[in-house]
Amino acid sequence: MPKTLMKPFRPIYPSPAALITSVAPNGKANIITLGEVYNLSVASPVVVGISIAKQRYSHGLISQSGEFVVNLPTAAMAEQVDRCGCLSGRDVDKFRVVGLTALESLHVRPPLIGECPVNLECKLMGVRQVGDHDMFRGEVVAQHVEESLLDEQGRIDVGRLDVLCFVKGQYWSLGRKLGEYGFSGHAERNADDQ
């Protein structure tokens, strides 16, 4: 297959289209839609990263309060996710305008979005500029999961998550399951040796 050189722009795909909640000093909550949300440390501790441009309203809110919540929406919520990405929290109450439910968090002030099946309460560990975005590292201090998503072993059933994918500026649903890690039959190897 012949290839061509292309100027890159946000080249990695897929990513989540996640809703990040934060609070202003007066307690008013805001929502920002971000594509750049990722795992940095998977287990001990659990650390996630989010990348936000300096001029965004949420950049200041999270920097000031030191707290945020990552809310993972469903494909059925794509239009609400897009509206949260296009409206400004400086002008409007996005919860009211977009029709989302704020629920109280356990350990942080920013609220959980009730409609999102998974919510991660995060305490800010640090901020660092990387090119045109700032990377916020957050330790996950609580994970809330909708009970109806759990299988009989108490694990999250990916098929019930209705995952929303963000690919090159577009929202997509998930398709079909191709396999689990190790399905090629080579999982007996020590994965640390890669």
Place this chain on the structure above:
Amino acid sequence: MPKTLMKPFRPIYPSPAALITSVAPNGKANIITLGEVYNLSVASPVVVGISIAKQRYSHGLISQSGEFVVNLPTAAMAEQVDRCGCLSGRDVDKFRVVGLTALESLHVRPPLIGECPVNLECKLMGVRQVGDHDMFRGEVVAQHVEESLLDEQGRIDVGRLDVLCFVKGQYWSLGRKLGEYGFSGHAERNADDQ
């Protein structure tokens, strides 16, 4: 929908299942499969991040050489991606064993994987420990894209990418397109104001 508290583990989804190529001092190339691959700076410069545990063979190779390539595979390649994630580059030549084609890069020593429709040549900018993984920041110095993926305007057609998604230890294909950024009709707002 009632929710329950769950101990988090690698909580963000979806992510790519990407193939990262690197080279040993003797010039031998290796491949590692990673789920934690993300955009850090989207345009100027273009910076991507990859998270690798210290004990992985590729951790040392990339640290020593200061170069890596992010190869984004297709859903049709899921079994090869899984094999690259389970075999050890200390013992085997993964290109040969898994049946992948190494093509010469333009600016770095690690090869492109010919079967992957998108390849990003990266120069290492820095490494930083974040919990149980180390984050490698790489500036993208060249993006190669399969010509057959481009539409009439010369843009990447997401529908032809055959995107491979990694969700909670499982490989999935992409489903259907739900909309483009701004499809909810609110894109006239200044997105900087979020």
